[in-house]
Amino acid sequence: MTIAIDDPKRTGYAAEVVANTFLTMARAEGRDLTQMQVHKLVYIAHGFTLALLGRPLIYNTVHAWRGGPVVRRLWQHWGERGTRPIDGELPVSAGEPDLGTDAEALEVIRSVWANYGCMEGEELSRLTHRSGSPWSQTYGLPTDLIPNEITREYYTGLARSA
Incomplete structure (x- = not known):
């Protein structure tokens, strides 16, 4: 079962908004990111937001694919891009909120970038x-979704151990 990405009860941001935040941080340091790096950074930030703030960072579902946690919306933008650097920002649907005034979420994202962005x-x-x-x-289960509750518990x- 998947949750529609236009679900009016959703909480969090579009994965593209968070991905663009990481892409901007990388460019500010003169670096490029691959789709794999962005997928993992978005997921790690989502996990720590669930753990530290008690709310999701992204409203998109996360899937347990062979290559790891994947946000299908991001995959649809990049597909089989492989290790080629991402050029440009992702398009964001009109009306999507940005992270501009969410100081708590931005702090988690900055912390993830500081600790994992160089990987x-x-x-x-x-x-x-x-x-x-x-x-x-969750990998290999009949549904490939990674529930937020499992992610929250893990992160x-x-x-706590950090």
């Missing part, structure tokens, strides 16, 4: 594939 895609992938991770708990444990 290559494969290294980030290994982190999200660890034993006990939300991906490892709460990581936040």
Whole structure:
């Protein structure tokens, strides 16, 4: 079962908004990001937002695919891009809120960037594939969705051990 991305009860931001935030941070440092890096950074930030703020960062569903946690909306933009750097920002639908006034969410994103932004895609992938991770708990199940509750529990444990 998936939640429609236009669900009026949704909470959080469009994954594209969060992805663009990471892309902007990378460009400010003269760096490029691959689609794998952005997928993993968005997911890690989502996990820590669930754990630390008690709310989702993104309203999009996250799927446990062979390559790890994937937000289908982001995959639809990049597809099989591989390791080629992403050029330009993703289009954001009209009316989507931005992160501009959400100081708490921006702080989590900045912290994720400071701690994980320097990692290559494969290294980030290994982190999200660890034993006990939300991906490892859900990959191969009949539904490929990674529930927010499993993600929250896992990242709460990581936040406590940090």
